[in-house]
Amino acid sequence: MGESAVPLASGPSDPSGSTGEALLSVRGLTKHFGTNVAVDDVSFDIARGGSLAIVGESGSGKTTIAKMVVGLLAPTSGTITTCGHDRSTPARGAAERRRRGAEVQIVFQDPYSSLDPRQSGASAIDEVLALHRGGSSADRALRVAELGDLVGLDDRQLRALPKALSGGQRQRVAIARALAAEPQLLILDESVAALDVSIQAQVLNLLADVRADTGVSYLLISHDLAVVRQITDDVIVMHRGVVVERGATRDVLDHPQAAYTRLLRASVPTPGWRPRRRSEWTDAPDLSDVSDVSAG
Amino acid sequence: MSLVELPTTAVPPARRRLAGRGLPLLRGTGLVGHLCAIVLLGALLVAVFGAAIAPHDPDLTNLSFAFVGRFQDHYLGFDSQGRDLLSRLLAGARTSILGPLVVVLLSMLFGTVLAIATAWKGGRFDTIVSAALDVLFAFPAIVLAIIASVVIEPGLKAASLALSVAYTPYIARVLRSAALRERSRDYIAALEVQGLRAWVICVRHLGRNMLPIIVAQGTILFGYAMVDLAAISFLGLGVQPPQADWGVMVATGQSGVLQGYPMESLCAGLCIVVVVIAVNLLGERLSDRSTLVTR
Amino acid sequence: MSAADGRLLDVASLAVQLPVGGELRTVLHDVSFHIGPGEALGLVGESGSGKSMTARAIARLLPAGAVTTGTISYAGGDVTALKGAALRSYRAEVAMVFQDPRAHINPVRRIGDFMTEALRTNHGVSKADAVARAIGLLAEVGIADGQRRLEQHPHELSGGLLQRVMIASALLTEPRLLLADEPTTALDVTTQADVMAILDDLRRERGMALLFITHDLELASAVCDRTAVMYAGQLVEQRTSSQLHDDPLHPYTAGLVGARPRIDGDVTRLAAIPGRPRSAYEAPAGCAFADRCEHVEDACGEARPPLEPIEDGFVRCRRATELRGMLRAGGRHG
Numbered sequence: 001m002g003e004s005a006v007p008l009a010s011g012p013s014d015p016s017g018s019t020g021e022a023l024l025s026v027r028g029l030t031k032h033f034g035t036n037v038a039v040d041d042v043s044f045d046i047a048r049g050g051s052l053a054i055v056g057e058s059g060s061g062k063t064t065i066a067k068m069v070v071g072l073l074a075p076t077s078g079t080i081t082t083c084g085h086d087r088s089t090p091a092r093g094a095a096e097r098r099r100r101g102a103e104v105q106i107v108f109q110d111p112y113s114s115l116d117p118r119q120s121g122a123s124a125i126d127e128v129l130a131l132h133r134g135g136s137s138a139d140r141a142l143r144v145a146e147l148g149d150l151v152g153l154d155d156r157q158l159r160a161l162p163k164a165l166s167g168g169q170r171q172r173v174a175i176a177r178a179l180a181a182e183p184q185l186l187i188l189d190e191s192v193a194a195l196d197v198s199i200q201a202q203v204l205n206l207l208a209d210v211r212a213d214t215g216v217s218y219l220l221i222s223h224d225l226a227v228v229r230q231i232t233d234d235v236i237v238m239h240r241g242v243v244v245e246r247g248a249t250r251d252v253l254d255h256p257q258a259a260y261t262r263l264l265r266a267s268v269p270t271p272g273w274r275p276r277r278r279s280e281w282t283d284a285p286d287l288s289d290v291s292d293v294s295a296g
Numbered sequence: 297m298s299l300v301e302l303p304t305t306a307v308p309p310a311r312r313r314l315a316g317r318g319l320p321l322l323r324g325t326g327l328v329g330h331l332c333a334i335v336l337l338g339a340l341l342v343a344v345f346g347a348a349i350a351p352h353d354p355d356l357t358n359l360s361f362a363f364v365g366r367f368q369d370h371y372l373g374f375d376s377q378g379r380d381l382l383s384r385l386l387a388g389a390r391t392s393i394l395g396p397l398v399v400v401l402l403s404m405l406f407g408t409v410l411a412i413a414t415a416w417k418g419g420r421f422d423t424i425v426s427a428a429l430d431v432l433f434a435f436p437a438i439v440l441a442i443i444a445s446v447v448i449e450p451g452l453k454a455a456s457l458a459l460s461v462a463y464t465p466y467i468a469r470v471l472r473s474a475a476l477r478e479r480s481r482d483y484i485a486a487l488e489v490q491g492l493r494a495w496v497i498c499v500r501h502l503g504r505n506m507l508p509i510i511v512a513q514g515t516i517l518f519g520y521a522m523v524d525l526a527a528i529s530f531l532g533l534g535v536q537p538p539q540a541d542w543g544v545m546v547a548t549g550q551s552g553v554l555q556g557y558p559m560e561s562l563c564a565g566l567c568i569v570v571v572v573i574a575v576n577l578l579g580e581r582l583s584d585r586s587t588l589v590t591r
Numbered sequence: 592m593s594a595a596d597g598r599l600l601d602v603a604s605l606a607v608q609l610p611v612g613g614e615l616r617t618v619l620h621d622v623s624f625h626i627g628p629g630e631a632l633g634l635v636g637e638s639g640s641g642k643s644m645t646a647r648a649i650a651r652l653l654p655a656g657a658v659t660t661g662t663i664s665y666a667g668g669d670v671t672a673l674k675g676a677a678l679r680s681y682r683a684e685v686a687m688v689f690q691d692p693r694a695h696i697n698p699v700r701r702i703g704d705f706m707t708e709a710l711r712t713n714h715g716v717s718k719a720d721a722v723a724r725a726i727g728l729l730a731e732v733g734i735a736d737g738q739r740r741l742e743q744h745p746h747e748l749s750g751g752l753l754q755r756v757m758i759a760s761a762l763l764t765e766p767r768l769l770l771a772d773e774p775t776t777a778l779d780v781t782t783q784a785d786v787m788a789i790l791d792d793l794r795r796e797r798g799m800a801l802l803f804i805t806h807d808l809e810l811a812s813a814v815c816d817r818t819a820v821m822y823a824g825q826l827v828e829q830r831t832s833s834q835l836h837d838d839p840l841h842p843y844t845a846g847l848v849g850a851r852p853r854i855d856g857d858v859t860r861l862a863a864i865p866g867r868p869r870s871a872y873e874a875p876a877g878c879a880f881a882d883r884c885e886h887v888e889d890a891c892g893e894a895r896p897p898l899e900p901i902e903d904g905f906v907r908c909r910r911a912t913e914l915r916g917m918l919r920a921g922g923r924h925g
């Protein structure tokens with residue numbers, strides 16, 4: 001994929017700027033699947049307590065980045081550093097794995113497959129607590145209740161099996177389980193996309209509260225630009241594996257520069273919006289690479 | 297008011313009524329499932345206590361009673377050697393049922409471990425192991441049993457071992473797809489991210505969630521193992537006469553069948569058929585239930 | 592009722608009950624609306640509110656044992672009474688895009704067979720023609736290599752691709768009425784815009800009527816002439832789309848508007864509606880929204896309010912006139 005013609009707006013997450021105290025630092029991250037280049041030379045930083053969004057169309061490599069950061073997928077090349085520790089190679093040993101788990105956690109999109117169907121929320125959270133902080137089971141039970149409180153789940157809901165919980169409640173369990181390791185960075189891969197509007201608002205408010213309370217950082221992956229604006233400070237826009245624009249979320253959404261970002265922004269339905277086909281976009285100079293998206 | 301009638305895939309009412317009732321272990325298997333379980337429980341009790349409750353010595357020969365029918369407290373009469381048939385059936389239950397049980401336990405153990413390991417590791421490990429299992433799959437169980445009875449001495453041990461090995465590729469193949477499906481679920485990834493050891497995740501989560509399928513497969517396999525072991529004994533490669541065993545009895549009863557005294561083969565064969573049918577019906581129901589649960 | 596009043600589809604007091612565990616359970620309760628040729632009606636609501644059931648009732652695809660009351664008429668004829676050839680010719684004019692494409696496309700047959708079957712058997716189009724048309728429509732929904740896709744099986748396609756195959760195949764038969772059940776949920780916004788543009792053109796050029804189901808109020812307001820909001824199996828409000836957003840009449844509509852984050856303007860704390868969405872059978876006796884409404888009064892719990900006309904729309908709330916204008920401000924607070 002060629003270079004973007006658009007100058008990359010500089011922002012707090014600009015890798016060329018001084019990194020200062022970066023919590024997560026990603027440099028030249030690349031992932032090939034056979035001949036398919038899913039992620040191509042991506043770099044970004046997240047400051048301690050910061051919140052960064054990755055937006056972009058389906059198949060642009062967002063989930064692949066998340067999986068590499070969290071350690072579920074090995075990068076083809078590039079480095080990933082959290083709190084000064086490299087995590088671009090597989091973890092060696094249980095202690096190393098545990099330390100990585102205490103740095104970065106992830107909440108997935110599908111609330112229906114992200115919980116063990118035969119394990120209650122309380123037991124899932126307890127399992128994580130036992131791994132990361134140990135302590136007596138009474139101590140842990142106390143902490144389970146605290147975490148339940150934090151995400152708005154009562155005792156009965158914590159004790160229920162996933163099948164007895166709604167999508168929103170399951171997603172809260174998943175968030176509580178991720179927070180149980182007391183991570184510095186929480187990756188949210190489309191974590192609110194499957195939720196109903198009213199539940200989504202509850203979870204978004206919850207995420208804002210948790211960040212205010214615990215100082216955790218977010219890496220949010222989303223199609224939904226309104227959600228991105230709601231809970232992130234900075235954003236990078238991806239198209240076909242490359243970053244085409246980056247900057248403060250407000251600036252990028254209000255004054256998109258790259259052709260793809262402008263298309264994305266204009267595709268969001270608002271009152272008075274008239275749907276336009278990609279092919280009708282003749283005013284943008286380099287949209288040749290934006291039409292025809294039919295990746296399987 | 298109008299009724300809209302259209303085809304549907306709803307559960308038939310009879311099935312639905314029984315679902316959710318019954319013993320926890322057998323829930324959703326219906327009346328038939330429970331009846332089968334009772335039959336199997338009875339068979340298991342006979343297998344354990346059969347020799348003890350046998351009214352006569354199963355190995356005592358008295359050629360003057362050869363092929364004599366029902367006589368006094370010899371309710372089923374005598375076999376070609378003049379041994380009490382009922383006692384031999386009771387005593388023979390042990391090898392006939394415990395043999396397949398051992399086969400099932402061993403092959404389920406090998407198969408499950410291989411299935412989970414290949415599904416977990418993937419990549420080249422998966423390719424190599426799957427290819428090796430495919431080769432093994434090509435050998436009929438009987439051929440393996442012949443080899444085993446040559447290498448080890450002919451007997452139940454050799455036959456069970458051969459069958460366990462022969463069944464392993466099949467079990468591994470069936471369970472691997474289930475393990476792959478479970479492996480691809482996000483909760484497994486979440487546990488990995490937490491930093492849990494792979495084997496802990498496999499035992500505590502992946503394996504446990506496959507348990508219904510494992511149990512269902514094992515039950516179905518039991519029927520096959522029983523018939524195959526009997527066939528091997530029939531060929532003289534399994535349990536050795538004069539020890540009582542249903543498979544052996546079907547074989548030794550042959551001479552009687554030709555002379556018009558079919559009781560020995562018939563009774564032993566009937567025992568095998570009843571247990572196999574019960575096991576298969578139960579296995580099918582457990583398997584139906586496990587696909588419903590995992591969906 | 593006749594089609595003379597410019598209505599292609601007219602649904603009046605539709606109620607549906609489904610058998611669950613031996614008893615009938617209400618999933619729709621008093622749903623009424625109409626759609627004219629070339630018109631688009633949006634049907635909005637959260638999970639379990641009965642949107643799909645409404646579409647299925649119109650398409651005559653309810654599960655066996657379902658009890659329907661009320662009337663559904665299409666071009667003046669009673670849909671619930673259709674049988675045999677009449678039902679087939681009705682289905683030839685009414686197409687449906689299903690919410691879950693993977694469950695509604697035969698997994699063992701090729702995409703090409705799935706797409707062209709109706710065209711060839713019901714409309715007598717030759718195979719070559721049908722294939723050419725299918726490829727053309729696939730290209731329109733953004734699938735360029737249609738020829739190759741027609742040879743593939745459903746499992747080889749991603750959810751988004753399959754959803755577009757479903758849309759293209761529904762449009763192939765040039766329906767007069769399209770029932771589109773969340774047709775763009777698996778698509779990203781740029782592809783969604785493509786699909787909406789096609790539906791827009793078909794409405795304008797061929798006068799296709801559209802029932803557009805979505806949980807996205809903004810999308811419905813943007814592309815539909817009128818929008819109906821469902822809650823717990825009932826219509827709670829129906830308005831001209833442009834007004835729904837700016838001047839909601841029902842507290843639930845106002846709640847939905849306030850709960851969505853905004854893509855422009857300042858970020859404020861979202862006014863989340865407490866509790867979770869209800870299905871019809873779980874809803875409280877009086878007003879179905881009473882247990883989550885911030886404007887609730889004792890009287891709201893007593894009787895189920897009727898759907899009452901108000902200016903250009905309908906609303907099901909006792910306090911609608913009284914609260915008029917306050918909801919907009921009240922939608923964003925705290």
Ligand SMILES: Nc1ncnc2c1ncn2[C@@H]1O[C@H](COP(=O)(O)OP(=O)(O)OP(=O)(O)O)[C@@H](O)[C@H]1O
Binds near residue numbers: 061062064296
């Ligand atoms: N395990 C894999 N093997 C081969 N190709 C893969 C694999 N995972 C992802 N890809 C490919 O990599 C590309 C990026 O996929 P990715 O899942 O990261 O996209 P995404 O941006 O998260 O999309 P979406 O918004 O649809 O979730 C796609 O073309 C996809 O087909």
Ligand SMILES: Nc1ncnc2c1ncn2[C@@H]1O[C@H](COP(=O)(O)OP(=O)(O)OP(=O)(O)O)[C@@H](O)[C@H]1O
Binds near residue numbers: 609618639
């Ligand atoms: N086959 C069925 N039998 C019994 N109840 C059903 C059946 N299908 C759906 N329901 C119930 O009917 C109600 C309405 O379902 P429907 O599918 O119409 O909701 P929806 O508005 O389309 O929701 P979603 O946004 O999740 O698609 C729900 O409470 C659901 O549980």
Ligand SMILES: [Mg+2]
Binds near residue numbers: 062063064
């Ligand atoms: Mg993704």
Ligand SMILES: [Mg+2]
Binds near residue numbers: 642643644690772
């Ligand atoms: Mg639906």
